[in-house]
Amino acid sequence: MTPHIESASNARIMATARLKRRGRRQVSGLFIVEGRREAERALAAGTTIAEVFLCREYATAETQTLAEAIAETGIQLITTSERAFDKLSIRQHPDGIVAVAPEWDPSIGELRSSLTLVAESIEKPGNLGAMFRTADAAGAGLLIVDPNVDPFNPNVVRASQGALFSVPFAVTDSSTAIGWALRRGSLFVGTPDADVELWDADLSGVACIVIGSEHEGVSGAWLESGSPVRIPMAGLADSLNASVSAAIMLFEAVRQNR
Numbered sequence: 001m002t003p004h005i006e007s008a009s010n011a012r013i014m015a016t017a018r019l020k021r022r023g024r025r026q027v028s029g030l031f032i033v034e035g036r037r038e039a040e041r042a043l044a045a046g047t048t049i050a051e052v053f054l055c056r057e058y059a060t061a062e063t064q065t066l067a068e069a070i071a072e073t074g075i076q077l078i079t080t081s082e083r084a085f086d087k088l089s090i091r092q093h094p095d096g097i098v099a100v101a102p103e104w105d106p107s108i109g110e111l112r113s114s115l116t117l118v119a120e121s122i123e124k125p126g127n128l129g130a131m132f133r134t135a136d137a138a139g140a141g142l143l144i145v146d147p148n149v150d151p152f153n154p155n156v157v158r159a160s161q162g163a164l165f166s167v168p169f170a171v172t173d174s175s176t177a178i179g180w181a182l183r184r185g186s187l188f189v190g191t192p193d194a195d196v197e198l199w200d201a202d203l204s205g206v207a208c209i210v211i212g213s214e215h216e217g218v219s220g221a222w223l224e225s226g227s228p229v230r231i232p233m234a235g236l237a238d239s240l241n242a243s244v245s246a247a248i249m250l251f252e253a254v255r256q257n258r
Helices: 011-020 022-028 036-044 061-072 082-088 125-138 154-160 174-184 220-225 242-257
Strands: 030-034 051-054 076-080 097-102 115-120 141-145 169-172 186-190 207-211 227-229
Touching (some): 011 030, 011 097, 022 030, 030 036, 030 154, 036 097, 036 154, 051 061, 061 076, 061 097, 076 082, 115 174, 125 154, 125 242, 186 220, 207 242
Parallel strands (some): 115 141, 115 207, 141 169
Antiparallel strands (some): 030 097, 051 097
16 A cells, blocks of 8 residues: 655655755765656666655646556655645646655766766756756766765756756866866866857867856866867857856867767
């Protein structure tokens, strides 16, 4: 029989809701995967699922079918009331499913993509999630350096639309990342102060493209180690959103490599 939780103050609900906090994720080694698409992509990637919460009042037919299919594999399925599910959800319009999965060690030694996006000290979960999606679309890897927001943040998972589970990625510090990038091939650093325009840079072959934090941009260590390039802009703005800059630079590399 499927267990049902009615109260939002239930101990299991409260413990799972705490996984929204970085500190609790680090202690428990678990994170939240909310949404049918995200849960499907986690399963398709072979990600281990510890348990699944389902609110039938919020769930579509497709969501309920997915939850039941998950339960048939032996994974614990727990149904909840709307109030209990709201405690778990980060969405304004939830689709009724939250999975809990163990984090994994994103080791730089496993990152071997010929094209790699380096995201230095990104502060906003939405931007990091969008970078996952862009890297997925471009067939690139993602190297997360000195992160202000971790990749297992539920808002990153949501913004990635499940690309967290398909993109090869690693998390490390700047010193290690710079050494790794220089051994790999060419290193290009996005900055509005560069003399070289993106269209004039040779991004073919094995390359890393660096995008810095939303407020500070790339650090001096990266600027000294790589080739600074800028995205040409005709208007008054002196910079673009970090995830937009990443998309433009990655797809210029894709274009050149074709």
